[in-house]
Amino acid sequence: MNLQYLNWKIHLENPAQAEPDEWFKVLSTWIPDAPEIFIDVADYKHVPDGPVTLLVGHYVNYSLDATGRQLGLLYDYKHPMDGTNEEKIRSSLLGLLRVAKRLEDDAGFHAGKPKFKAGEIRFIVNSRAIAPNSPETLEAVKPDLVKVLEKAFGVGGFTLDRPADPRQRFSVDVTAKGTPVLADLIKRLA
Amino acid sequence: MKDLDLVSSESAQHWKKTLSDRLDPKWREDIDNFETDILLKKKGKIEDRVFAETRLRMGAYGQRYDNGHRHDGVEMKNIPFPTDLNKGPETKWDAPGMERIKLPWGGMTADQLDVMAELAEEYSDSILHITTRQDIQLHYIHIENCPSMFRRLAAVNITTREACGNSVRNVTACPIAGVCREEAFDITGYANAVFKYLLGHPDVQDFGRKFKIALSGCKHNPCGLTNIHDLGLTAVARPQPDGTVKRGFEYVVGGGLGAVTYDAKLFSDFVPEEEVLALTQATCRVYARLGEKKKRHRARIKFLVADMGIDKFREAVLEERAKLPNDPRWTDFLATLPKFEEKPLREAGKGIPKTDDAAFDFWCLTNVYPQKQDGFVTVTITLPMGDITSNQARALSDIARKYVKDTMRTTVEQNIVMRWVSEADLYNVYNDLKLIDLAEPGAASIVDITACPGTDTCKLGVSSSRGLAAELRTRLAVKFVEMDEAVRNLRIKVSGCFNSCGQQHIADIGFYGISRNVAGYIVPHFQMVLGGQFTNNGGSYGLATGGIASKAIPAVVDKLLDMYLKGKQKGEIFRAWVERTGKGVIMQSLADVSAVPAYDTDKSYYTDWGSVREYNVKDKGMGECAGEVVSLTEFGLKAADREIFDAQLKYDTGDIKAAGDKAYKAMLLAAQGLVKMFNIDISEDPEKVMAEFRERFYDSKLFFDPIAGPTYANFYFGGHDARNEILDKEKAGRRLKEAQIFLEACHNCNLRMSMGANKGKVGILADAGSKSDSKA
Numbered sequence: 001m002n003l004q005y006l007n008w009k010i011h012l013e014n015p016a017q018a019e020p021d022e023w024f025k026v027l028s029t030w031i032p033d034a035p036e037i038f039i040d041v042a043d044y045k046h047v048p049d050g051p052v053t054l055l056v057g058h059y060v061n062y063s064l065d066a067t068g069r070q071l072g073l074l075y076d077y078k079h080p081m082d083g084t085n086e087e088k089i090r091s092s093l094l095g096l097l098r099v100a101k102r103l104e105d106d107a108g109f110h111a112g113k114p115k116f117k118a119g120e121i122r123f124i125v126n127s128r129a130i131a132p133n134s135p136e137t138l139e140a141v142k143p144d145l146v147k148v149l150e151k152a153f154g155v156g157g158f159t160l161d162r163p164a165d166p167r168q169r170f171s172v173d174v175t176a177k178g179t180p181v182l183a184d185l186i187k188r189l190a
Numbered sequence: 191m192k193d194l195d196l197v198s199s200e201s202a203q204h205w206k207k208t209l210s211d212r213l214d215p216k217w218r219e220d221i222d223n224f225e226t227d228i229l230l231k232k233k234g235k236i237e238d239r240v241f242a243e244t245r246l247r248m249g250a251y252g253q254r255y256d257n258g259h260r261h262d263g264v265e266m267k268n269i270p271f272p273t274d275l276n277k278g279p280e281t282k283w284d285a286p287g288m289e290r291i292k293l294p295w296g297g298m299t300a301d302q303l304d305v306m307a308e309l310a311e312e313y314s315d316s317i318l319h320i321t322t323r324q325d326i327q328l329h330y331i332h333i334e335n336c337p338s339m340f341r342r343l344a345a346v347n348i349t350t351r352e353a354c355g356n357s358v359r360n361v362t363a364c365p366i367a368g369v370c371r372e373e374a375f376d377i378t379g380y381a382n383a384v385f386k387y388l389l390g391h392p393d394v395q396d397f398g399r400k401f402k403i404a405l406s407g408c409k410h411n412p413c414g415l416t417n418i419h420d421l422g423l424t425a426v427a428r429p430q431p432d433g434t435v436k437r438g439f440e441y442v443v444g445g446g447l448g449a450v451t452y453d454a455k456l457f458s459d460f461v462p463e464e465e466v467l468a469l470t471q472a473t474c475r476v477y478a479r480l481g482e483k484k485k486r487h488r489a490r491i492k493f494l495v496a497d498m499g500i501d502k503f504r505e506a507v508l509e510e511r512a513k514l515p516n517d518p519r520w521t522d523f524l525a526t527l528p529k530f531e532e533k534p535l536r537e538a539g540k541g542i543p544k545t546d547d548a549a550f551d552f553w554c555l556t557n558v559y560p561q562k563q564d565g566f567v568t569v570t571i572t573l574p575m576g577d578i579t580s581n582q583a584r585a586l587s588d589i590a591r592k593y594v595k596d597t598m599r600t601t602v603e604q605n606i607v608m609r610w611v612s613e614a615d616l617y618n619v620y621n622d623l624k625l626i627d628l629a630e631p632g633a634a635s636i637v638d639i640t641a642c643p644g645t646d647t648c649k650l651g652v653s654s655s656r657g658l659a660a661e662l663r664t665r666l667a668v669k670f671v672e673m674d675e676a677v678r679n680l681r682i683k684v685s686g687c688f689n690s691c692g693q694q695h696i697a698d699i700g701f702y703g704i705s706r707n708v709a710g711y712i713v714p715h716f717q718m719v720l721g722g723q724f725t726n727n728g729g730s731y732g733l734a735t736g737g738i739a740s741k742a743i744p745a746v747v748d749k750l751l752d753m754y755l756k757g758k759q760k761g762e763i764f765r766a767w768v769e770r771t772g773k774g775v776i777m778q779s780l781a782d783v784s785a786v787p788a789y790d791t792d793k794s795y796y797t798d799w800g801s802v803r804e805y806n807v808k809d810k811g812m813g814e815c816a817g818e819v820v821s822l823t824e825f826g827l828k829a830a831d832r833e834i835f836d837a838q839l840k841y842d843t844g845d846i847k848a849a850g851d852k853a854y855k856a857m858l859l860a861a862q863g864l865v866k867m868f869n870i871d872i873s874e875d876p877e878k879v880m881a882e883f884r885e886r887f888y889d890s891k892l893f894f895d896p897i898a899g900p901t902y903a904n905f906y907f908g909g910h911d912a913r914n915e916i917l918d919k920e921k922a923g924r925r926l927k928e929a930q931i932f933l934e935a936c937h938n939c940n941l942r943m944s945m946g947a948n949k950g951k952v953g954i955l956a957d958a959g960s961k962s963d964s965k966a
Binding site for chain 1: 267304329574800803
């Protein structure tokens with residue numbers, strides 16, 4: 001299996017405080033002169049159970065996301081990546097964590113300053129062709145996923161759970177034991 | 191970062207491999223051809239504007255910032271897309287675009303909605319946007335993902351062909367057709383027949399602009415909006431002396447919104463059902479032949495009808511109709527009409543359940559329509575700004591499966607209706623919808639605001655239509671329940687520019703985006719249009735009353751509604767009040783709430799709704815609504831290029847027979863393309879193509895190369911004579927080379943002729959389209 005279109009979502013500790021308009025302002029400031037290719041910010045706060053505020057990029061989209069009625073940061077790598085599956089999982093997870101850290105540190109937030117649950121993340125493969133949501137896919141993905149997560153959370157430092165709805169994309173919920181810190185995870189994966 | 195190759199990605203190949211056998215062969219060919227066009231474009235083998243029209247005809251539209259520039263509020267910045275390749279004039283290959291998915295008559299099944307939800311997740315942003323023409327649009331899509339999307343859509347019987355570009359767009363129709371208490375008859379099957387008959391029809395491939403058709407079951411409701419369409423068909427059931435009822439349509443042409451509205455003209459008050467397709471074909475042929483091709487702003491049929499006058503236009507169409515050879519499809523569809531009769535999944539109810547749930551009662555008031563079939567209702571699912579998320583869409587499919595039989599339709603008010611809900615189930619349906627946040631009341635009311643994408647994603651947007659609509663909706667919703675009924679039932683519609691995708695001209699209160707210079711600053715504004723008529727199928731257009739700053743509009747709307755309530759006479763509708771009061775008085779009365787404060791006093795007026803950037807109009811790009819005017823010859827030559835590309839692939843993989851056959855077919859297509867300069871009805875028959883090519887291009891020496899003379903034509907003649915021979919590898923290779931040279935010669939010939947080198951020798955296109963008798 002050649003894993004592609006990797007997405008990660010990290011949930012907010014303080015979802016009730018999230019202000020979509022603040023996210024809109026902050027993400028808009030990320031566009032000018034960014035090293036990444038960003039195109040625009042889209043506002044979807046009028047719909048539930050999906051994106052709320054979306055920074056559209058060429059390679060990656062970042063969004064305040066309410067899919068599954070859980071508010072968090074979604075990191076959506078949209079194009080094929082090079083490397084082994086383990087490398088792709090590691091680099092995309094690192095991408096998520098770095099963006100989460102940047103958001104936590106962004107001075108543009110005021111009342112709704114985000115704080116993420118570093119020990120509660122979701123891994124998604126955004127391609128039903130590559131990764132149908134089945135136990136077989138989990139078996140195929142697990143070794144590489146576990147290797148990366150062990151680097152981040154330590155051996156035995158997490159549990160995995162695959163939501164089983166076959167119409168949803170393949171995803172794995174990662175729950176860390178203890179309360180990991182974003183900066184530490186970044187250091188371990190970098 | 192790696193260069194993209196999404197067409198040959200594992201994911202794309204998976205869908206191609208698993209779905210190809212399940213697709214309608216013609217649709218499969220369209221998609222395969224488009225995929226090849228993408229590959230050829232990446233190799234630089236297709237001109238930008240030809241590729242643009244090609245993708246538009248598959249529904250792949252441009253999006254804001256796709257010229258690679260974005261103003262950040264201070265200055266214009268380049269968006270450094272990885273490749274320099276274009277997918278159209280000044281349209282970057284890697285820039286995200288919009289895909290328009292055609293839903294004829296707005297119909298969709300639960301399975302189809304599921305697939306669209308998946309596509310939104312995997313290729314777009316998990317949002318499905320319903321348009322004012324019953325389409326569904328997905329945004330932020332990479333062009334190379336389109337073939338996979340098309341295959342997945344085609345597998346559930348959806349095509350995007352001719353969703354954009356200079357073609358017959360989605361055939362829209364009343365979403366309550368078949369269940370409406372006031373319709374003459376169910377027009378669903380007729381709308382489907384018009385869609386099927388015209389899809390890919392040779393007579394609709396050479397328009398100067400788009401062509402929109404709508405059908406309605408009655409004259410007085412607004413569901414079909416036939417009067418604002420290029421062609422509008424309204425059902426008429428005419429009693430006959432023998433007691434039977436004859437079905438037909440009132441046939442109007444040349445209506446339209448846009449910058450300058452045109453009233454539709456009555457072509458006939460009764461076109462019998464068996465004549466509808468034939469007459470529509472004739473109308474299309476006249477439009478293709480006589481409609482403007484070069485000046486885009488004059489190229490819609492409304493200008494042709496206005497210029498000719500309806501009587502002369504009618505005469506030309508009837509003359510064309512008389513010349514058309516009979517096509518059995520004109521009437522074959524009549525036998526299929528019964529299959530459009532829907533059946534309920536559940537037993538009829540006996541009245542809407544009584545509850546003590548006030549919210550349910552209010553929702554019933556605005557969102558539930560009692561059908562003509564006793565015991566059943568149609569439920570409107572109100573979608574804010576026409577948007578629904580993938581998860582909501584999937585959940586809605588499940589609700590549809592549970593209570594009805596695939597009887598969902600999109601509406602021109604950007605909602606979804608679910609028909610055939612048993613009254614007995616209604617409270618359960620409401621509660622199920624509530625769980626997914628789709629039980630909002632206010633359908634077809636002042637809070638159900640229509641808005642085009644505007645500056646959010648559209649290249650033509652001037653002001654933020656969605657931003658304004660969202661703001662108005664939020665404010666009006668707060669007082670909705672207490673509103674006077676006269677106000678509650680008004681319609682607000684917003685467009686981001688004068689092109690009227692938001693249909694502002696037929697709203698009670700309409701807005702379209704403009705900009706104004708205020709003391710040296712550019713300020714986002716909307717032109718306010720008052721008193722349009724949504725009923726009577728968009729019966730009349732409103733009055734433009736003046737520009738208002740975007741940020742002042744909520745206060746202006748509040749005051750306007752207040753003025754109406756206080757000033758209206760008993761039973762006086764909004765339109766009548768506007769006319770009686772006069773726009774001068776109205777604008778004067780609104781002056782105190784519409785003034786723009788100085789920049790230093792309140793900067794918020796200088797930023798649009800839903801934006802944090804100071805307003806500018808520099809992000810506006812070239813629109814693609816008009817499509818690119820690409821001649822049939824150019825399309826023919828492109829098809830030939832595609833065929834020769836395939837021939838080479840076959841040759842490389844050792845399939846010698848297919849290589850030889852395709853090389854010949856490439857020459858045939860190129861020759862046929864050239865002949866279309868003179869005769870758009872040229873047959874598919876190789877003998878006839880050969881004969882006409884010889885007569886028009888060889889005997890006349892038009893084709894002769896300035897240096898090589900007739901040599902290259904002889905490659906085609908030789909290939910034609912030997913087309914049934916079994917070729918060995920060497921001969922097939924030779925034919926491939928000859929075909930490639932012949933194709934180059936055809937391109938050169940087209941270029942010479944289009945540059946006027948042969949001006950005076952032939953009247954290019956002068957009599958094109960007049961040879962209906964030569965149809966194969």
